[in-house]
Amino acid sequence: MHIRDLARQTGVSPKTIRYYEQIGLLPPPQRAENNYRCYTQADVERLRFIVGARSLDLSLREIAAILALSDHGEVPCPEMIDTLDQHITVIERRIADLQALHSLLIALRQQGNRNATLWEDCVCALVRDRALATAHNAGS
Incomplete structure (x- = not known):
């Protein structure tokens, strides 16, 4: 899916999606032959997590720490619970x-x-x- 589709599915603007990529919250997307960004359902779920965490007033740094644990195959739930506490x-x-x-x-x-x-x-x-x-x- 293209960035506009990801934006539609998540309610996040393309500009913000590109920013999240730039700071490492979203992994660099695959590129189509025309160099358009191509996203997967995993990107949709990751972005939905980011949106949900932001709605709880978690900082981008806190979100990045939780996502980093998940990215390294660790269970992020204890970190999330500590952050919520x-x-x-x-x-x-x-x-x-x-x-x-x-x-x-x-x-x-x-x-x-x-x-x-x-x-x-x-x-x-x-x-x-x-x-x-x-x-x-x-x-x-």
Whole structure:
């Protein structure tokens, strides 16, 4: 199949397919007599894996490491599980940070007075003072 067919089957643009070839995620394709790229069903499956992994926010480096194991005849599942565990940890940490930020924003909003005097007893002053306190704590 040609690159346009591979693109249609996977939803990946020809430009991205060529890029994945360039960085080694996809092997160099066979070439037809007219020098057109020729792809196989194995290329379709590999590209679908890449698309699926990217949809889970795996980096191209992480995907390359998993594919390299498979290419060398090793079972890539333990590496995939470790990678997923790392992403889960990062996401859990990010969720906790976002929940803390959410609580802080709600507290600031509740302290805010729409009729306050600018920069004295208003929410803008609370935000300003928080920045000063954060800078002071970072310097400690």
